[in-house]
Amino acid sequence: MSSGPVRAAVPRALRGTAAVVLDTDGVITDSARVHAAAWKAAFDAYLRDRKIRQRPFDVREDYLRYVDGKSRMDGARAFLESRGLDSAEDEVRAVAADKERLFTERLRRHGIDAYPGTVRLLRVLRSAGIPRAAASASRHATEILDHAGVRDLFDTLVDGAEAARLHLPGKPEPALFLEAARRLGVPAARTAVVEDALAGVAAGRRGDFGLVVGVDRADTPQTRAALLEHGADIVVNDLGDLLASED
Numbered sequence: 082m083s084s085g086p087v088r089a090a091v092p093r094a095l096r097g098t099a100a101v102v103l104d105t106d107g108v109i110t111d112s113a114r115v116h117a118a119a120w121k122a123a124f125d126a127y128l129r130d131r132k133i134r135q136r137p138f139d140v141r142e143d144y145l146r147y148v149d150g151k152s153r154m155d156g157a158r159a160f161l162e163s164r165g166l167d168s169a170e171d172e173v174r175a176v177a178a179d180k181e182r183l184f185t186e187r188l189r190r191h192g193i194d195a196y197p198g199t200v201r202l203l204r205v206l207r208s209a210g211i212p213r214a215a216a217s218a219s220r221h222a223t224e225i226l227d228h229a230g231v232r233d234l235f236d237t238l239v240d241g242a243e244a245a246r247l248h249l250p251g252k253p254e255p256a257l258f259l260e261a262a263r264r265l266g267v268p269a270a271r272t273a274v275v276e277d278a279l280a281g282v283a284a285g286r287r288g289d290f291g292l293v294v295g296v297d298r299a300d301t302p303q304t305r306a307a308l309l310e311h312g313a314d315i316v317v318n319d320l321g322d323l324l325a326s327e328d
């Protein structure tokens with residue numbers, strides 16, 4: 082680990098931290114909105130096709146509460162259950178497959194960018210010798226980090242495909258983050274988790290991580306309060322805010 086001025090550039094909030102594990106969609110890359118839009122199209126088609134007279138999927142509220150941060154099947158199941166729909170397993174699978182088709186179409190059409198504030202923070206951490214992992218419930222996370230050109234900023238990556246291969250239970254269980262910290266060789270108590278999903282901050286809390294940073298892209302009092310209630314120690318709108326507060 083570096084010392085002196087390089088170490089001093091690390092945001093105060095992260096100074097007791099020996100490693101950082103970052104969620105991917107919505108924290109590193111602006112791909113959460115692409116997931117949310119694909120889920121909306123898939124769930125709304127599901128409700129429409131079955132003539133279920135309910136309000137459509139809400140890309141903010143429903144996404145944050147039931148889908149964000151969870152594996153594809155867990156998210157599909159959680160939303161349908163939240164509406165009291167007792168869907169058979171093959172129906173859950175079908176709506177998840179529909180979302181996957183829509184998501185990959187949109188991904189190819191629009192591309193994905195990394196958040197500049199996150200990239201700045203990652204570079205500061207790298208200069209200070211603090212190891213960094215990307216973690217995600219998404220099977221597309223590796224591809225997304227490649228597309229956004231930021232994969233080389235991480236020492237390790239645990240994505241949805243890895244999680245499935247290792248049979249890791251999904252968020253709010255902390256297994257994905259614990260695996261990432263294990264690969265970095267740092268105990269959870271000395272590792273920070275950075276998350277925008279409610280299930281994700283809850284996983285950070287359950288895993289007894291040293292610090293849980295919530296990222297509130299929606300920037301509303303409700304979303305901020307929900308992140309704190311679910312386990313965030315601090316909440317920022319963008320990771321660049323952590324660096325800005327040091328100026």
Ligand SMILES: O=P(O)(O)OC[C@H]1O[C@@H](O)[C@H](O)[C@@H](O)[C@@H]1O
Nearest residue numbers: 106116149150153218219220221
């Ligand atoms: O379907 P994928 O790409 O494996 O992604 C699974 C989940 O990955 C999470 O990171 C997203 O927050 C969810 O919206 C998404 O459903």
